[in-house]
Amino acid sequence: MPAQVPPGRRMQNLIYRAGLYGRRPKVPVNSEKLHNAAVNTMSRQARGYIDGSAGTESTNDNNRRAFNQWHLVPRMASPVSARSLQIQLLGLDLPTPYLLAPIGVAEMVHPQADVATAKAARRTTIPMTVSTQASVPVEEIAAQLDGSPWFYQLYWGTSDAVAFSMVRRAEAAGASAIVVTLDTLMLGWRTRDLDNGFLPFAHGMGVGQYTSDPEFAKLVEARVHADRQQTNTADSPKPTPAAVRALIGMSRRYPGRLLQNLRSPYPRAAVETFLEIFSRTDLAWTDIARLREATDLPVIVKGIQHPDDARRAQQLGADALWVSNHGGRQLDGATASLDSLVQVRQAVDAQLPIIFDSGIRTAADAIKALALGADAVGVGRPYLYGLAIDGSSGVQSVLDYLIAELDISLGLMGVTSLDQLHSDLLHRA
Incomplete structure (x- = not known):
């Protein structure tokens, strides 16, 4: 051999x-x-x-x-x-x-x-x-x-x-x-990153472990519920093209169908929850x-x-x-x-x-x-x-x-x- x-x-x-x-x-x-x-x-x-x-x-x-x-x-x-x-x-x-x-x-x-x-x-x-x-x-x-x-x-x-x-x-x-x-x-x-004004997590990138986690889902659900109680649409800032693109990116990366996610508060709530609990x-x-x-x-x-x-x-x-x-x-x-x-x-x-x-x-x-x-x-x-x-x-x-x-x-x-x-x-x- x-x-x-x-x-x-x-x-x-x-x-x-x-x-x-x-x-x-x-x-x-x-x-x-x-x-x-x-x-x-x-x-x-x-x-x-x-x-x-x-x-x-x-x-x-x-x-x-x-x-x-x-x-x-x-x-x-x-x-x-x-x-x-x-x-x-x-x-x-x-x-x-x-x-x-x-x-x-x-x-x-x-x-x-x-x-x-x-x-x-x-x-x-x-x-x-x-x-x-x-x-x-x-x-x-x-x-x-x-x-x-x-x-x-x-x-x-x-x-x-x-x-x-x-x-x-x-x-x-x-x-x-x-x-x-x-x-x-x-x-x-x-x-x-600071000069680019870019943090990938804020766009829903790199959070796949979180959006698939049952305990994280509970935190997101609580945030969505709290936001619904406090939201005042009159105070919401006018969306910019960059903000729209960011929302589409978040929705595309969040579990589920894109069109459904675009109408849902959950993708953005998931990103906000991650940014809150990471540090x-x-x-x-x-x-x-x-x-x-x-x-x-x-x-x-x-x-x-x-x-x-x-x-x-x-x-x-x-x-x-x-x-x-x-x-x-x-x-x-x-x-x-x-x-x-x-x-x-x-x-x-x-x-x-x-x-x-x-x-x-x-x-x-x-x-x-x-x-x-x-x-x-x-x-x-x-x-x-x-x-x-x-x-x-x-x-x-x-x-x-x-x-x-x-x-x-x-x-x-x-x-x-x-x-x-x-x-x-x-x-x-």
């Missing part, structure tokens, strides 16, 4: 053979060209929301700069014919260290949104982290994943009933873990303890950047930590996520798994994070760029590239498995 071709060489062969016939990859392999090709397909609003970061975007710059401060140091004359990318995470045997980080409002770049991403996650067997701000209900996404492992990312708003309802739905749909995100207690100061500025460690008691699933605490917070989450029974600064989208001027990783790994027991994201663009980035203490790495914007260019196939292309590059890079590093990656294979510039 012939030996299986490693994924790196297999991908190279596919691309170079296609090149003999004059065909180039539809989805660029180079990370900068991937970015440029994707943003050129997006509307101004989508570019602002997806590609932008907080304030002067210095945190995003810090993320990338931190990777450039670490250099790989390969070892020679080490047989690397057989290589393994496998990891174990929270009892799951995974073929690679990659996870799909949670990203909301994917409908801004492709109409199939999270469904398309789920199909690619299933084909590549890379776990998807389903966002609370997904455009599609978690049950539909889980159906597309069809048994592949996946996580559910929770934004915990002011309604405990809605938050715990979403946890129960994720459990019932087959999630492997709950990822509670702590760094988005409110939206960051995102200057591109949760009083979320405390005691709430994380409540979540730990409320679910039998592993709980991953996301947004950890300070070693003391890592220790606190560990003390409360977190099953894993997710080191992240939200890709620079929340706090301008924040420390690089990679620098936080080094401190967090030093602060907690070596047995506590750490997932890392914020700035991963290539396999070299992933190797650096793994060598500095991460057990798995989350890929964010790159897969969304693939979605923008070529839908589900585009997501799969980006993931296939990352897998292939990781396989080749490991071999060139002189190692055969990820557990051989340590800081002694890095040099800090």
Whole structure:
């Protein structure tokens, strides 16, 4: 039986053979060209929301700069014919260290949104982290994943009933873990969105988890009832063309038929209710303890950047930590996520798994994070760029590239498995 071709060489062969016939990859392999090709397909609003970061975007710059401060140091004359990318995470045997980080409002770049991403996650067997701000209900996404492992990312708003309802739905749909995100207690100061005067949620985008939730429906019903008691049509502002377009968008995205929704108060009430309950500025460690008691699933605490917070989450029974600064989208001027990783790994027991994201663009980035203490790495914007260019196939292309590059890079590093990656294979510039 012939030996299986490693994924790196297999991908190279596919691309170079296609090149003999004059065909180039539809989805660029180079990370900068991937970015440029994707943003050129997006509307101004989508570019602002997806590609932008907080304030002067210095945190995003810090993320990338931190990777450039670490250099790989390969070892020679080490047989690397057989290589393994496998990891174990929270009892799951995974073929690679990659996870799909949670990203909301994917409908801004492709109409199939999270469904398309789920199909690619299933084909590549890379776990998807389903966002609370997904455009599609978690049950539909889980159906597309069809048994592949996946996580559910929770934004915990002011309604405990809605938050715990979403946890129960994720459990019932087959999630492997709950990822509670702590760094988005409110939206960051995102200057591109502010200059555009555009918030996707205000247009009914990215609220598919809410409009399909029974507890959220109760809040919407209460708002509609209250509005009916208080409405004075004489005080209503005259609608503008932009407002009409916004109402049509809300109605199109709300469950049910468009014409019926246009005559209904529920689509607008749902958006107003979401905007009212999203921010949760009083979320405390005691709430994380409540979540730990409320679910039998592993709980991953996301947004950890300070070693003391890592220790606190560990003390409360977190099953894993997710080191992240939200890709620079929340706090301008924040420390690089990679620098936080080094401190967090030093602060907690070596047995506590750490997932890392914020700035991963290539396999070299992933190797650096793994060598500095991460057990798995989350890929964010790159897969969304693939979605923008070529839908589900585009997501799969980006993931296939990352897998292939990781396989080749490991071999060139002189190692055969990820557990051989340590800081002694890095040099800090």
